[in-house]
Amino acid sequence: MTLSYAPGDSVAHRLDPRSKLLVQVAFAAVAYAHTTSRGLAALTVVAVGCLWLAGGGPSDLWAYRFAFPFLLLAPLVAGATLGTPWFRVERAIDTGLAGYRVLLVLVVAAAYVRSTPVRESRAAIQRTVPGKPGQFLGVGVALVFRLLPLLKRDLLATREAVHARSGGSLPLRDRFRIVAVGGINRVFGRADRLGTALSARCFAWNPTLPRLSFSRGDYGALGVGAGLFAAALVTVV
Structure with a gap:
């Protein structure tokens, strides 16, 4: 899960x-x-x-x-x-x-x-906290909930790739280092793609949110x- x-x-x-x-x-x-x-x-x-x-x-x-x-x-x-x-x-x-x-x-x-x-969580926060602070919190919550499963999947994929290449025989410290470095690289890559996607879609701080x-x-x-x-x-x- x-x-x-x-x-x-x-x-x-x-x-x-x-x-x-x-x-x-x-x-x-x-x-x-x-x-x-x-x-x-x-x-x-x-x-x-x-x-x-x-x-x-x-x-x-x-x-x-x-x-x-x-x-x-x-x-x-x-x-x-x-x-x-x-x-x-x-x-x-x-x-x-x-x-x-x-x-x-x-x-x-x-x-x-x-x-x-996620959209309902963002709507709830923005309608509870007024102004820019509410919009900032709403966007932050929406991005966290959407990105956490992806980042977790990236770490699992990196670990599986290490094991597929006989990485299981390496010392535990080396395995941690490889998985951590690979995971951080994927995080930065996703952050860059997220910024590009938000710009391409004319990101708005106050979009039309679902009615509550x-x-x-x-x-x-x-x-x-x-x-x-x-x-x-x-x-x-």
């Missing part, structure tokens, strides 16, 4: 992107406010529900696999000490809960990406977002 929109007719697909952005931001706020195991257990139900309402499943999280090693190793690194007692369990637990909190935020983000077209409107289901999503924000504020206050 890749970090891209998947057409469908799920509940989340039918919602306005602005209400989904509110839920996503509110979830991140309450996740960082409630760091106890009980709070994260409740947020796990919410995160899984968001992904399920978007028609997704565990396979959608595979796109974030690059983060899994860091989340797994962080508690071990945090708990290790240079002297007695050599390992502090309380530090490892705190770091593990923090890493799990990041994982839950990624689950909700996967639900949003899966259920929201709230439906009955969006009011439920807004209520969920408001409730999550309230939960976060209660903890802070």
Whole structure:
């Protein structure tokens, strides 16, 4: 699975992107406010529900696999000490809960990406943030969502090319260097082609964007977002 929109007719697909952005931001706020195991257990139900309402499943999280090693190793690194007692369990637990909190935020983000077209995300941002700042953010989000899957595909293609040329026998450091250099070259190449394409198509900062409107289901999503924000504020206050 890749970090891209998947057409469908799920509940989340039918919602306005602005209400989904509110839920996503509110979830991140309450996740960082409630760091106890009980709070994260409740947020796990919410995160899984968001992904399920978007028609997704565990396979959608595979796109974030690059983060899994860091989340797994962080508690071990945090708990290790240079002297007695050599390992502090309380530090490892705190770091593990923090890493799990990041994982839950990624689950909700996967639900949003899966259920929201890029043009609707751009429209939501530009109509929420007025003026040039909103247009700049909208363009940035649109380009990131469109280019990330391509850049990931380029890195995989470079790695496969290295293996096809018996690169698997090279030291790990050399393989990393070859893949990194090849990936960076492709990034610069895509950036040059993107600039040329934008100029050739008379790129506009304020194009005609899709119409957005709230439906009955969006009011439920807004209520969920408001409730999550309230939960976060209660903890802070």
